[in-house]
Amino acid sequence: MGSLPRTVQDLASKGEEIPEKFIHKDGDGGAPNAPIMDVPVVDIALLGSSTEELDKLRSALNTWGCFQAINHGMSPEFLNQVRGITKEFFHLPFEEKQLYLREENDIEGYGNDMVLWEQQKLDWTDRLYLAIYPEDQRKLRFWPEKPEAFRSTLHEYSLKLKSIGVVVLKAMARSLSLEENCFVDQYGERSKLHARFNFYPKCPRPDLVLGTKPHADGTGITLLLQDESVEGLQFMKADKWYRAPIIPEALLINVGDQAEISSNGMFKSPVHRVVTNAERERISLAVFYVPDPENDIEPFEELINESRPRLYRKVKNYVDIYFQYYQKGRRPMEAAKIEV
Ligand SMILES: O=C(O)CCC(=O)C(=O)O
Numbered sequence: 406m407g408s409l410p411r412t413v414q415d416l417a418s419k420g421e422e423i424p425e426k427f428i429h430k431d432g433d434g435g436a437p438n439a440p441i442m443d444v445p446v447v448d449i450a451l452l453g454s455s456t457e458e459l460d461k462l463r464s465a466l467n468t469w470g471c472f473q474a475i476n477h478g479m480s481p482e483f484l485n486q487v488r489g490i491t492k493e494f495f496h497l498p499f500e501e502k503q504l505y506l507r508e509e510n511d512i513e514g515y516g517n518d519m520v521l522w523e524q525q526k527l528d529w530t531d532r533l534y535l536a537i538y539p540e541d542q543r544k545l546r547f548w549p550e551k552p553e554a555f556r557s558t559l560h561e562y563s564l565k566l567k568s569i570g571v572v573v574l575k576a577m578a579r580s581l582s583l584e585e586n587c588f589v590d591q592y593g594e595r596s597k598l599h600a601r602f603n604f605y606p607k608c609p610r611p612d613l614v615l616g617t618k619p620h621a622d623g624t625g626i627t628l629l630l631q632d633e634s635v636e637g638l639q640f641m642k643a644d645k646w647y648r649a650p651i652i653p654e655a656l657l658i659n660v661g662d663q664a665e666i667s668s669n670g671m672f673k674s675p676v677h678r679v680v681t682n683a684e685r686e687r688i689s690l691a692v693f694y695v696p697d698p699e700n701d702i703e704p705f706e707e708l709i710n711e712s713r714p715r716l717y718r719k720v721k722n723y724v725d726i727y728f729q730y731y732q733k734g735r736r737p738m739e740a741a742k743i744e745v
C-alpha cells in the first residue's frame with residue numbers, strides 16, 4: 406500500500422502477528438466476563454409528562470452517566486438501515502474507501518486510530534468521522550457516495566438525532582429543577598453534531614488488544630447506536646468494568662465532560678472502552694453533541710450552594726483542551742476540576 410496508512414481491517418484480514426503498538430501489556434484487554442450493567446431504560450416519549458421518568462433519567466446520569474433511550478421516534482427498521490450503510494461502507498474495497506481518507510493530522514474522514522502522543526497504544530478500529538452540524542461545516546468530500554443510500558440516510562438520521570438531543574437536554578435540565586432551555590442555550594445555536602462510525606474487525610487476541618482505549622467523551626452528550634447483536638462496550642463504575650447490554654431498538658445516551666461541568670457534577674461523564682472479539686466483527690455509530698466552541702461552559706449558578714460548592718472552572722473550546730490533555734496521557738477533566 407505504499408505510504409498509505411494501514412487500516413486495522415487490512416491488518417486483520419492478512420492474519421499477521423499483531424503489531425506491538427496494539428498490545429496492552431498490563432493484560433486487562435478483555436475482561437469479557439465483566440458483569441452486565443443494570444442501566445435504566447428511559448422512555449423518551451414520557452419525558453415531557455412523567456416525573457417518574459425524569460427521576461429515572463436524573464438517577465441514571467448521576468450514577469452510570471448513561472441510559473438506554475427507547476421510544477425516540479425512529480423505527481427498528483430505520484435503525485437497521487443506519488447500521489446497514491455503516492457495514493456496507495466498511496465492506497467496500499479499500500480502493501473505494503480511500504477516496505475518503507483523512508489527512509494524517511486531521512480527524513475528519515476515513516482511517517485508522519489517530520496517533521496523538523508518542524507512547525499511545527493503538528485502538529483495534531477503523532473509523533469514518535464526519536462533521537454534520539452546523540450544516541455549513543460539512544465537508545462533503547468525506548461523505549461516502551457508496552453505498553448509494555449513505556448520504557441521505559445519514560442526513561435523515563442526523564435530523565432525528567438533533568431533535569432527540571434537544572429533548573434530552575431539556576429533560577436533563579428539568580430533572581434538576583432548572584429552566585428547561587439552560588443546556589440548549591449554553592450550547593448555542595451553533596452547537597455541533599459530529600458522527601463517528603466505528604468498525605471493529607475480529608481480533609485474535611482480545612485478552613491483549615482493545616477496540617477503544619478507556620476514555621470519557623469530551624461532548625455535551627453522546628448518542629450511540631450499538632451493533633444489534635455484538636457486545637463490546639464497557640463502562641466503569643467505582644473502578645470496575647461492566648458490559649453495556651444491547652437493546653437493538655434503543656440508543657445508548659451518555660453524558661460527556663461538558664455536561665458534567667455544566668451540571669456541577671450532578672451528571673457524571675463515564676469512562677468507557679470497547680473490548681475486541683475473536684469471533685465476530687462489530688460496528689457502532691457515535692454521534693457527538695458538542696457546545697459551540699465560542700461559548701463559555703461553566704456550572705449553572707442554581708447548582709452551586711453552600712453544601713455543594715462550585716466544582717469546575719469555566720471552559721471554552723473544551724474539545725481543544727481535551728486533545729491537549731489527551732496528548733499528555735492525562736484525563737482532560739483535570740483542566741476543569743477545582744480541588745475542594
Ligand atoms: O463502539 C462503541 O460502542 C463506543 C465508541 C465510543 O466510545 C466512541 O466513539 O467515543
Ligand SMILES: [Fe+2]
Pocket residue numbers: 620621622677691
Ligand atoms: Fe466514547
